[in-house]
Amino acid sequence: MAKFAEIKEFMLRQIESGAWPEHSRVPSENELAEQFSVSRMTARRALQELTEQSILYRTQGVGSFVAALKSQSSLLEIRNIADEVQSGGHAYSAKLLQLTELPCPTIVANALGLKRNEPVFFSLIVHFSDAQPLQLEARYVNPKQVPLYTKQDFQEITPHLYLSEIAPLTEAEHIVEAIWPDEFTCQHLALKKPEPCLRLTRRTFSRDGAVSLAYLTSPGSRYRLGGHLNFALPR
Amino acid sequence: MAKFAEIKEFMLRQIESGAWPEHSRVPSENELAEQFSVSRMTARRALQELTEQSILYRTQGVGSFVAALKSQSSLLEIRNIADEVQSGGHAYSAKLLQLTELPCPTIVANALGLKRNEPVFFSLIVHFSDAQPLQLEARYVNPKQVPLYTKQDFQEITPHLYLSEIAPLTEAEHIVEAIWPDEFTCQHLALKKPEPCLRLTRRTFSRDGAVSLAYLTSPGSRYRLGGHLNFALPR
DNA sequence: GGATCTTGGTTGTATATACAAGTTTTTCAG
DNA sequence: CTGAAAAACTTGTATATACAACCAAGATCC
Numbered sequence: 001m002a003k004f005a006e007i008k009e010f011m012l013r014q015i016e017s018g019a020w021p022e023h024s025r026v027p028s029e030n031e032l033a034e035q036f037s038v039s040r041m042t043a044r045r046a047l048q049e050l051t052e053q054s055i056l057y058r059t060q061g062v063g064s065f066v067a068a069l070k071s072q073s074s075l076l077e078i079r080n081i082a083d084e085v086q087s088g089g090h091a092y093s094a095k096l097l098q099l100t101e102l103p104c105p106t107i108v109a110n111a112l113g114l115k116r117n118e119p120v121f122f123s124l125i126v127h128f129s130d131a132q133p134l135q136l137e138a139r140y141v142n143p144k145q146v147p148l149y150t151k152q153d154f155q156e157i158t159p160h161l162y163l164s165e166i167a168p169l170t171e172a173e174h175i176v177e178a179i180w181p182d183e184f185t186c187q188h189l190a191l192k193k194p195e196p197c198l199r200l201t202r203r204t205f206s207r208d209g210a211v212s213l214a215y216l217t218s219p220g221s222r223y224r225l226g227g228h229l230n231f232a233l234p235r
Numbered sequence: 236m237a238k239f240a241e242i243k244e245f246m247l248r249q250i251e252s253g254a255w256p257e258h259s260r261v262p263s264e265n266e267l268a269e270q271f272s273v274s275r276m277t278a279r280r281a282l283q284e285l286t287e288q289s290i291l292y293r294t295q296g297v298g299s300f301v302a303a304l305k306s307q308s309s310l311l312e313i314r315n316i317a318d319e320v321q322s323g324g325h326a327y328s329a330k331l332l333q334l335t336e337l338p339c340p341t342i343v344a345n346a347l348g349l350k351r352n353e354p355v356f357f358s359l360i361v362h363f364s365d366a367q368p369l370q371l372e373a374r375y376v377n378p379k380q381v382p383l384y385t386k387q388d389f390q391e392i393t394p395h396l397y398l399s400e401i402a403p404l405t406e407a408e409h410i411v412e413a414i415w416p417d418e419f420t421c422q423h424l425a426l427k428k429p430e431p432c433l434r435l436t437r438r439t440f441s442r443d444g445a446v447s448l449a450y451l452t453s454p455g456s457r458y459r460l461g462g463h464l465n466f467a468l469p470r
Numbered sequence: 471g472g473a474t475c476t477t478g479g480t481t482g483t484a485t486a487t488a489c490a491a492g493t494t495t496t497t498c499a500g
Numbered sequence: 501c502t503g504a505a506a507a508a509c510t511t512g513t514a515t516a517t518a519c520a521a522c523c524a525a526g527a528t529c530c
Contacts, residue, residue, distance in 0.1 A: 002482085002483060002484090003483080003484075004483080004484085028509080028510060028511085029510075029511070030509085030510085038484075038485085039484065039485045039486065040485090040486090041484075041485070041486085042483080042484060042485075044511085044512090045483090045484095047511090052287060058510090058511065058512095059492085059493085059510085059511075060491065060492050060493080060510070060511045060512060061491070061492030061493035061494075061509080061510050061511065062492080062493055062494080062509095062510065062511080063493095063509090063510060063511080064510090064511080176411055176433065177433070177455055178413040178414075178431040178432050178433040178454075178455030179413075179431055179455055180430065180431050180455075195415065196413035196414055196415050196431030196432065196455070197413050197431065198411065198412070198413040198433075219413075220412050220413030220414055220415075220431070237512085237513060237514090238513080238514075239513080239514085263479080263480060263481085264480075264481070265479085265480080273514075273515085274514065274515045274516065275515090275516090275517095276514070276515070276516085277513080277514060277515075279481085279482090280513090280514095282481090293480090293481065293482095294480085294481075294522085294523085295480070295481045295482060295521065295522050295523080296479080296480055296481065296482095296521070296522035296523035296524080297479095297480065297481080297522080297523060297524080298479090298480060298481080299480090299481085
């Protein structure tokens with residue numbers, strides 16, 4: 001590993017462990033250069049790159065400081081479906097259909113940066129609002145980043161909440177489609193007649209790369225999406 | 236302006252003007268250094284920062300190249316459907332079906348802060364990618380904010396672009412639904428068989444209040460949405 | 471022809487240095 | 501004690517240099 005990368009790692013550990021709290025001052029370029037026996041330019045690069053990632057902020061003449069972690073997630077305030085249901089005054093529950101390890105399909109491998117047929121974790125969950133199925137969640141999870149995924153109790157905690165705690169998200173990518181549900185989906189969403197569904201494909205990233213790929217399917221009559229969006233044509 | 240920033244500006248102009256097309260090779264660090272009479276490290280910084288912005292990509296031992304312009308998704312940037320189509324290498328066109336003033340329906344009145352049956356502008360447009368209908372746009376516009384709306388030529392300029400110029404948007408609210416298109420919609424989208432469609436309801440605001448309410452309907456097979464989103468249950 | 475080696479070009483990392491620009495602290499004159 | 505000047509420290513920009521890693525193309529050898 002390159003020297004500047006080692007310094008970055010060191011600083012990230014200090015921040016994530018809490019040793020360097022928010023808005024606290026971090027060592028200056030010269031201090032880091034001496035501590036790690038590198039030139040100032042090398043230490044500077046570490047500080048610079050962390051600043052570009054909004055992990056630090058710097059002020060000329062003053063110093064470098066730990067940024068508020070909140071501002072990182074404010075951009076991707078991804079609301080939890082459980083909170084969403086409960087805030088509407090309904091009872092949230094979930095039914096775990098599957099939680100296993102399986103060989104990675106090609107599409108998933110590309111999305112998560114894994115190799116085809118390499119082991120990948122897979123979960124299949126139905127989310128309920130009161131007694132009504134609201135969403136079918138099929139999720140692939142990178143085992144390298146979340147090795148204990150299959151040991152969790154997802155009746156109690158949603159995968160998304162668990163992943164947020166384990167691997168702090170730095171980015172999320174979404175695609176929304178209108179689809180015609182297959183029979184399996186209809187069954188688990190308790191659709192007597194098929195109806196148009198929204199399918200949200202969500203890929204989340206942490207500092208170390210792609211964490212999970214989720215397909216969230218909801219009946220159009222029961223669920224909507226809101227927020228700030230951009231258009232994008234399929235490729 | 237700092238030297239490295241001047242080099243960045245120069246390169247951005249070349250790229251945006253089309254002089255340097257996608258995936259074309261850009262000058263090497265040494266070439267830029269000589270052209271701008273700076274050191275290699277300064278030229279390098281310009282290349283480096285453009286790479287971090289995903290405007291270039293670089294390969295060690297090979298060179299630096301213009302990246303695909305595709306997904307520049309900043310949060311508030313609402314992209315124009317015409318730009319979106321054209322950036323995909325297709326020909327954009329629009330067909331104006333209706334452009335009138337009519338009495339305001341109740342829902343629209345609530346959304347735009349008008350009174351029921353008060354005059355409101357209404358436009359109905361089909362957007363095409365090459366010869367294929369891509370989106371049906373039904374839009375209600377607040378005449379108090381945009382009095383000249385019905386005088387525009389919307390074959391030439393999209394309503395969204397026109398509105399952006401007249402009343403700078405300060406906020407936008409979106410709802411995405413999966414719907415079953417009615418016969419009228421099927422006809423104008425040239426759907427032989429009905430298929431699930433995405434309907435984006437977009438309400439835009441300027442400094443002075445609600446400007447317009449638009450219903451944008453696209454076949455699920457032809458259009459997707461991307462970006463940063465939040466979930467929201469229907470009210 | 472085909473495999474291997476060499477060479478030149480490109481990006482990647484690292485260092486030492488210099489000065490500019492901004493802020494904070496210290497010093498010192500009044 | 502006050503206020504201004506000076507010093508010290510910080511980040512920002514720029515340069516010159518060196519070597520490493522990598523790649524493509526041409527040269528060489530068999």
